[in-house]
Amino acid sequence: MxxxxxxxxxxxxxxxxxxxxxxxxxxxxxxxxxxxxxxxxxxxxxxxxxxxxxxxxxxxxxxxxxxxxxxxxxxxxxxxxxxxxxxxxxxxxxxxxxxxxxxxxxxxxxxxxxxxxxxxxxxxxxxxxxxxxASGSASAGSDSGGASANDATSAISRIIAPPGVWTKLTPPQVLGRAPRGRYSHAAAIVGGNMFVVGGHGGGRLMGDVHVLNIASMKWSVAATTMAATSQLSADASSARSDQPAATAVTDAASAALAVSFTPRAGHAAVVWGSRVLVVGGRTQGGGAATASAAAATASDTCEVWMLETGAMEWQRLGPG
Incomplete structure (x- = not known):
């Protein structure tokens, strides 16, 4: 604990x-x-x-x-x-x-x-x-008595305006398996669902996605995949002209699989239609999986990722 x-x-x-x-x-x-x-x-x-x-x-x-x-x-x-x-x-x-x-x-x-x-x-x-x-949101947080960064939690609070009264939602109000406690994550609401992406908790960066259905107040874990179509097309078109088509597609598929949404914290999330755009953050370097191993190689990024919430597919839109 x-x-x-x-x-x-x-x-x-x-x-x-x-x-x-x-x-x-x-x-x-x-x-x-x-x-x-x-x-x-x-x-x-x-x-x-x-x-x-x-x-x-x-x-x-x-x-x-x-x-x-x-x-x-x-x-x-x-x-x-x-x-x-x-x-x-x-x-x-x-x-x-x-x-x-x-x-x-x-x-x-x-x-x-x-x-x-x-x-x-x-x-x-x-x-x-x-x-x-906090970029201007600290005043609301201090009034709410919110948790500190180290007190990583999966608790949910809501504020009712205009009275400005915070209410902490606790079981049985919140159903399902709540995500692991975290901080420096990002959240965005699409339709009737809140998507929580990544963050830092337990000494590790995270890259998972959890969904809270606001009507039922029930958590679920999103099984995300990579949208390989655009990556395959880009890689195949950039292949050498003298390379056999089958080989180009195979290499493109391998490249697409090698590019995946990496664990991160401190990123931002914005809604674009049915999509969630995730921008920037600090990612672990060199494939490191722990805080101490990643510290020397961790880097800030400004890459942009898009999560299509219907198909639950990630797509990288640009390098950082």
Missing amino acids: ASKLPHPNCFYAAVGFAASPPIGSRAVTDETRLLLYALYQQVTAGPCASAKPWGWNAIESAKWNSWMQLGDMASTEAMELYVATMEEENPDWWELVTNNGEPDKVAEVQAAAAEAVATAGIEAMARAEATAR
């Missing part, structure tokens, strides 16, 4: 765990240690602006390189990735650090995290960044 603390408190609780791992925790690799160091520096000191250490100091050079690779990553994103990386290595870190949720121990960890936040003086900065990233 993940920590229910909000950021930045959850971040500092995870830092405390990493600094003094309790009995039962699993040792992390040197690669992960470098990533955790870099993320900590990104949160507490901002983007790396120090000069590169002399080449003979291998350890300091490795730490500098790891920090520099984070670029201009926001402190709030660095907090999320730090905790996600910790959860990947030690999924039960919160249980370990709180003695399986012992009330006195939970209060102790919470107090230590709050003290660390106050000492670091970053709470105002984190809130300011969260407000900027």
Whole structure:
């Protein structure tokens, strides 16, 4: 079970765990240690602006390189990735650090995290960044008492205007198998259905699609496929003129299968008729499947994907 603390408190609780791992925790690799160091520096000191250490100091050079690779990553994103990386290595870190949720121990960890936040003086900065990233919707979120980024959840809330009163929808109001808790996902409504695409949860990027029928308030998992027609046509037309037609089609089919909607977070979704257009986001690099493995190769993209909600087919419209 993940920590229910909000950021930045959850971040500092995870830092405390990493600094003094309790009995039962699993040792992390040197690669992960470098990533955790870099993320900590990104949160507490901002983007790396120090000069590169002399080449003979291998350890300091490795730490500098790891920090520099984070670029201009926001402190709030660095907090999320730090905790996600910790959860990947030690999924039960919160249980370990709180003695399986012992009330006195939970209060102790919470107090230590709050003290660390106050000492670091970053709470105002984190809130300011969260407000900027919300793109004008933060005021509604703060009034609703919404969940933090780290408190990944599949809960649904609705607001009734004009009173402006939020209501959290909980079972049995919501039926079906709810998607795994996540954040930095995208959602769009087509007809009477809400489509939830991708996001970040459990230390991993996601590329799944879940559908909530608003009339019945029932969740379902969408079995999406790739629309190969346009890809086949484009690849076949670009094949060499002296290449046999059968070979061109086979190669085109292979290329189409190789292009698929990749897991991502931080993307946007807009509705276009019966279609959902997904734009941008951060995708994992090099085929990496976990937060720590993908951190060094993750990249921001502006590629555009289209989901035809009738056939539940993905089609890539343009490179990013």
